[in-house]
Amino acid sequence: MIRFEHVTKRYRGTSKPALSDVDFEVQRGEFVFLVGASGSGKSSCLRLILREDNPSDGRVVVLGRDLRTLSTRKVPYFRRHIGSVFQDFRLLPNKTVFQNVAFTLQVIGSSRAFIQQAVPEVLALVGLDGKQKRLPHELSGGEQQRVAIARALVNRPQILLADEPTGNLDPATSVDIMQLLARINAGGTTVVMATHEAGFVDQMKRRVIELRGGVMVRDDRHGGYGDTSAIPSLTPQVEKGAAATAALTAVLELQRQIASAPVQPVPVLTEPATDAGTPASTPARPAASAATDVPAARQTPPQAPAQAPAPVPAEPAPLTRPIAIDAPEVDLGELGLGDIDLGKLGVADRLDERQDDEVGPTS
CATH class of the missing domain: 3.40.50.300 (P-loop containing nucleotide triphosphate hydrolases)
Structure with a gap:
């Protein structure tokens, strides 16, 4: 045939x-x-x-x-x-x-x-x-x-x-x-x-x-x-899809780790104006100023001066104990509250008017 x-x-x-x-x-x-x-x-x-x-x-x-x-x-x-x-x-x-x-x-x-x-x-x-x-x-x-x-x-x-x-x-x-x-x-x-x-x-x-x-x-x-x-065959497409899935899994895992990680301590500045990332707290006052402003009858015994920490080039060591915050971090700069001067708001004057025993570094 x-x-x-x-x-x-x-x-x-x-x-x-x-x-x-x-x-x-x-x-x-x-x-x-x-x-x-x-x-x-x-x-x-x-x-x-x-x-x-x-x-x-x-x-x-x-x-x-x-x-x-x-x-x-x-x-x-x-x-x-x-x-x-x-x-x-x-x-x-x-x-x-x-x-x-x-x-x-x-x-x-x-x-x-x-x-x-x-x-x-x-x-x-x-x-x-x-x-x-x-x-x-x-x-x-x-x-x-x-x-x-x-x-x-x-x-x-x-x-x-x-x-x-x-x-x-x-x-x-x-x-x-x-x-x-x-x-x-x-x-x-x-x-x-x-x-x-x-x-x-x-x-x-x-x-x-x-x-x-x-x-x-x-x-x-x-x-x-x-x-x-x-x-x-479909092998190249399968490998490509597996790689994309692995990349997405890695991203989700990284996000989970970031969400579950503890919040880093918030630094407190010693200047009158608070940093944009720190909550409003009472700034530490020098001992001499406290003795001058508070009457003698109500003065507390002076505290022993703390040993000065080793100088850090980037920023001075904080004088207050850090506060652990479980809530998510809030960028006050995005809210327009990043440059607040406590002196301009009268907060420093009110702190000077306090005549109670809570003088010195606060928690």
């Missing part, structure tokens, strides 16, 4: 051949998968079978004809025996479903009576009965592919070539197309399909010819897809 005899195909401008010494034979009624990564030579094989290209070396024999000896004038007659289905459908947008399918028969000169009988039959075969008058844009992607299959089958070819027929379809529709191709093959049509759909290949267990870099590396009568390392 189809025979490749040590076929090599080279294209101009390329140093590596698209096919290198490919040798296989497909029998009548077989269902054959051509598998392999992009650029492995699957489409080149289909073009050679359709006589769109000629081999650089070797021989391609289809339906008992050596395609090297086939004249250009006879190529259209030869292709009448071969149906082809592509990934992009290739429908005529301004013609109805019936007209798209009938166009193939009109080109080869079929009679009107034969067209009126054959087109409804093939549309019923592919599951499009009742949709003859619809335009391609009124159909789903799966229905458009069915129209393309019907157009390839209406002339009742002996061979059906399918180049990634499910590439533009969703998984459920792809299953329907594969079941349709299996029914067509069961009717006696030889099917050669180039595909990346590893699941279908593994499930159907048909003959598998694997190409790698233009070289045929495997020919299994009831095989699976085999090496899936060249099929794109």
Whole structure:
């Protein structure tokens, strides 16, 4: 039916051949998968079978004809025996479903009576009965592919070539197309399909010819897809999502640690004006000033002077004991209270008027 005899195909401008010494034979009624990564030579094989290209070396024999000896004038007659289905459908947008399918028969000169009988039959075969008058844009992607299959089958070819027929379809529709191709093959049509759909290949267990870099590396009568390392996976996206999740988790953990950490002690300045970040508190007064302002009868015994702490270049050591505050910190600067002078508010004078025993550093 189809025979490749040590076929090599080279294209101009390329140093590596698209096919290198490919040798296989497909029998009548077989269902054959051509598998392999992009650029492995699957489409080149289909073009050679359709006589769109000629081999650089070797021989391609289809339906008992050596395609090297086939004249250009006879190529259209030869292709009448071969149906082809592509990934992009290739429908005529301004013609109805019936007209798209009938166009193939009109080109080869079929009679009107034969067209009126054959087109409804093939549309019923592919599951499009009742949709003859619809335009391609009124159909789903799966229905458009069915129209393309019907157009390839209406002339009742002996061979059906399918180049990634499910590439533009969703998984459920792809299953329907594969079941349709299996029914067509069961009717006696030889099917050669180039595909990346590893699941279908593994499930159907048909003959598998694997190409790698233009070289045929495997020919299994009831095989699976085999090496899936060249099929794109979602691993980069999964890693990217995991990294984003880890980063977000780290940020949330940092926020939790900041929220649960104790508030740092609030420094108290010895100047009359309080700092913007400290609560209003009574500033410490020198002992001499206290002795002068308070009557002798009510003076308390002078306290022992505290040992002066080591000088700190950044700021003087606080004279009061820090107060731990559990409430969140409030930036008085944002409230417009950052530059408050206690002297201007009269707070210092009121503190001087206090005649009680609470003289000295406060808590």
